[in-house]
Amino acid sequence: MANETKKITVALTGNPNSGKTTIFNSLTGMSRHVANWPGVTVEKIQGRCNYKNYQMDIVDLPGTYSLTAYSDEELIARNFILTEKPDVVVDIIDSANVERNLYLAVQLMELNVPLVFAFNMSDEAARKGLIFDIETFSTLLGVKIVQTIGNKRKGLDSLLDEIIAVSQDKQQDYAARVKYGSEIEDELEKLRAVLAVQPQAIAADKSRWLAVKLLEQDGDILNQFSSPELNDTLQASIKHLRGIFGEEPETIIADRRYGFISGACQETIKNTVEIRHNRSDMIDAVLTHRMFGLPIFIAMMYIVFDLTFRIGKYPMAGLEYFFGILGRFIGGFWPHGQESLFKSLILDGIIGGVGGVMIFLPNILLLFMAIAILDGTGYMARAAFVTDRIMHKIGLHGKSFIPMLIGFGCTVPAIMACRILENRRNRITTILVLPLFSCGARMTIYALFIPAFFPLQWRGAMMLAIYFIGIIIAVIAAKILRITVLKGEATPFVMELPPYRMPTFKAIVIHMWERGWMYLKKAGTVILVISVILWFAGNFPRPDVNASNLADSVAARQHILEYSITGRLGKVLEPAFRPLGFDSRVITAMIGALAAKEVFVAQMGITYAMSEHDDVSVLRSKLRQDYTPLQGFCIMLFCLISAPCVATIAATRTETGKWGWAIFQWVSLTTAAYVITLAVYQLGTLLSGAIN
Amino acid sequence: MVIKEQISLKNITDNTTVRLLKIDAGAALKSRLSAMGLLPGTQFKVINNGHPGPFVISLKGSRIMLGRGMAAKIFVRPI
Numbered sequence A: 001m002a003n004e005t006k007k008i009t010v011a012l013t014g015n016p017n018s019g020k021t022t023i024f025n026s027l028t029g030m031s032r033h034v035a036n037w038p039g040v041t042v043e044k045i046q047g048r049c050n051y052k053n054y055q056m057d058i059v060d061l062p063g064t065y066s067l068t069a070y071s072d073e074e075l076i077a078r079n080f081i082l083t084e085k086p087d088v089v090v091d092i093i094d095s096a097n098v099e100r101n102l103y104l105a106v107q108l109m110e111l112n113v114p115l116v117f118a119f120n121m122s123d124e125a126a127r128k129g130l131i132f133d134i135e136t137f138s139t140l141l142g143v144k145i146v147q148t149i150g151n152k153r154k155g156l157d158s159l160l161d162e163i164i165a166v167s168q169d170k171q172q173d174y175a176a177r178v179k180y181g182s183e184i185e186d187e188l189e190k191l192r193a194v195l196a197v198q199p200q201a202i203a204a205d206k207s208r209w210l211a212v213k214l215l216e217q218d219g220d221i222l223n224q225f226s227s228p229e230l231n232d233t234l235q236a237s238i239k240h241l242r243g244i245f246g247e248e249p250e251t252i253i254a255d256r257r258y259g260f261i262s263g264a265c266q267e268t269i270k271n272t273v274e275i276r277h278n279r280s281d282m283i284d285a286v287l288t289h290r291m292f293g294l295p296i297f298i299a300m301m302y303i304v305f306d307l308t309f310r311i312g313k314y315p316m317a318g319l320e321y322f323f324g325i326l327g328r329f330i331g332g333f334w335p336h337g338q339e340s341l342f343k344s345l346i347l348d349g350i351i352g353g354v355g356g357v358m359i360f361l362p363n364i365l366l367l368f369m370a371i372a373i374l375d376g377t378g379y380m381a382r383a384a385f386v387t388d389r390i391m392h393k394i395g396l397h398g399k400s401f402i403p404m405l406i407g408f409g410c411t412v413p414a415i416m417a418c419r420i421l422e423n424r425r426n427r428i429t430t431i432l433v434l435p436l437f438s439c440g441a442r443m444t445i446y447a448l449f450i451p452a453f454f455p456l457q458w459r460g461a462m463m464l465a466i467y468f469i470g471i472i473i474a475v476i477a478a479k480i481l482r483i484t485v486l487k488g489e490a491t492p493f494v495m496e497l498p499p500y501r502m503p504t505f506k507a508i509v510i511h512m513w514e515r516g517w518m519y520l521k522k523a524g525t526v527i528l529v530i531s532v533i534l535w536f537a538g539n540f541p542r543p544d545v546n547a548s549n550l551a552d553s554v555a556a557r558q559h560i561l562e563y564s565i566t567g568r569l570g571k572v573l574e575p576a577f578r579p580l581g582f583d584s585r586v587i588t589a590m591i592g593a594l595a596a597k598e599v600f601v602a603q604m605g606i607t608y609a610m611s612e613h614d615d616v617s618v619l620r621s622k623l624r625q626d627y628t629p630l631q632g633f634c635i636m637l638f639c640l641i642s643a644p645c646v647a648t649i650a651a652t653r654t655e656t657g658k659w660g661w662a663i664f665q666w667v668s669l670t671t672a673a674y675v676i677t678l679a680v681y682q683l684g685t686l687l688s689g690a691i692n
Numbered sequence B: 001m002v003i004k005e006q007i008s009l010k011n012i013t014d015n016t017t018v019r020l021l022k023i024d025a026g027a028a029l030k031s032r033l034s035a036m037g038l039l040p041g042t043q044f045k046v047i048n049n050g051h052p053g054p055f056v057i058s059l060k061g062s063r064i065m066l067g068r069g070m071a072a073k074i075f076v077r078p079i
């Protein structure tokens, strides 16, 4: 059959910022599918492309500079290529920076897999005055090269044609083209001879690569092959090479790769003009300026924050309105005045829960739009530069600043923003301390308590103090985490500063869409389930409200809450929380607030039998009667530090990939809250006793 | 090679072109730097010695940012 579709798999590799994602998006359109690689939090992005009578399954491998065993991303890329054996590997090369980008390309040649090189950014290369002799280049490397302009979709058809051509003719020996000089070649031969007699089956075309990796002392490969004979040969080779060159073999091999690259480039690239980075350097002179850099960064962050939360308010109000109408519409199916449990489950449990999930969506979409713009233009790398001097003092990367700032609005999008942090330890540390940045929901608690207990002139200072206490604890916690559970070499700060570019509209939309969808799918379900469980705890078991003489519904609600699991738990836990100055009402409200921090205020209202028409000042004056200012402060302190809300737990679990981290976060923050509040209350009581 | 000329990169001022002599670091960091093009023998220019912030260098046509801690571990000779 002539028209039968053939299936092939294609892997995309490339350096960060080479335009890999852009090309992937153009090839696969909206058929993309995002998951995580098993066991790690690196994203696995797949998509499909139908071209001529081929169906190509395309995998976007993580962007890397190399293929060593030192980082998750590089190991994933390399193991995918080795074990899944894609029909073709396409390396996206930023041809405006061809020498550096070819370093990865040469390592792919060493791997001896079917290859096509896309010389992307050819418009920028031309602007730089670079002229390529593609034909000669291609012959020298032995790899087909296609010039592309990713964001203008130029050259993509030729790229697809070459992919098809290469998929049909895989009999190429790329590895033999990269030469390391006679001394190293001799040692490689010795190692290959020993490898050939190892029990493990080794494909003939991979033995050169394995020998190179052994000489580079690649941890992963050393683990796979550890016979005494091989070890002896390897140690002898390494010693021999060190003796000759006075360097580690790894360094010499890297040097030879660059030698091979610059040899190929000299013959095939002409540089006609000498303007490099002029425009970017000029912008950088301002944006990363020693004095103005930080203020500009703060201004940018202010805009991001404002965009996320101020503009986000409108769609959020819309959503709230919609869910309100939906609730009333569905509530209308029940006769007036009849309180059925099923109705409450549907209205408060499910619609309330779904609403609680959806309410974060506008913030997440807007935030990721802002991040896509910052990233796409190249400003993100500069932001890391500017904030690095502050952040590295607490052992974090400059980029951690962005999620922390977002945390003042809402912890959930902040945790999702941690994806911009490449290093795993940095990412997890940042995620774990994020709940300590007072979010907007906790603001509602402060707004209830501070005016209730503190005179007007002290209120602003009190508010600031609460925010600062959170920040200070976060900084200390991050420091502690970095020297205990998440210990590790202080992340080496090496980063490329990409030239400034205009991001494409499509890239921004795809980025937003993907994040929003991921949030709904992954975190959304967890939030929904826990919300329903908490609804259940707050409503069961049920007293017979209709039978008791609680005429008005306000008193009934109070009674239901007290009678329920939540209310009972509040009473059971009271002795444990007495030393902190809390009574069962506060604890009951806090259990309810596990769902979302702002629920605390509503639950306090219920425990005090407030009706919806009462003014908050009524609640405040009742609070003032029952608690001292010290107790009020302790309640706020505990709410700040303890028990991140359900949505935060779900986001932490999704973004770290493990329930373990989410549980660790919850338990350690709650324990810390207990200890700190206990100390403050006891000391405070002692002091006030001493003064009186 | 005359060793006495080597200076730590963190002491190099803006707009100086240097040749890399040696990197005093573990294998992981060295490999990462090689992948970015920083190897003994490489020539590059210091664009911004951003004391106390990170360093920016220009290497093989691109801009690379290094933390100050790292700059202290890299030894060079001005040329």
Ligand SMILES: Nc1nc2c(ncn2[C@@H]2O[C@H](COP(=O)(O)OP(=O)(O)OP(=O)(O)O)[C@@H](O)[C@H]2O)c(=O)[nH]1
Pocket (backbone or CB within 6 Å): A014, A015, A016, A017, A018, A019, A020, A021, A022, A023, A063, A120, A121, A122, A123, A124, A148, A149, A150, A151, A152, A376, A377, A501, A502, A503, A504, A507
């Ligand atoms: N001038 C020009 N810009 C391009 C080209 N291809 C992509 N870009 C732009 O380069 C920027 C980076 O592209 P991405 O596709 O995000 O790069 P990436 O390799 O996926 O980078 P990471 O997401 O950091 O791994 C975007 O702003 C693109 O619009 C091209 O051929 N020419």
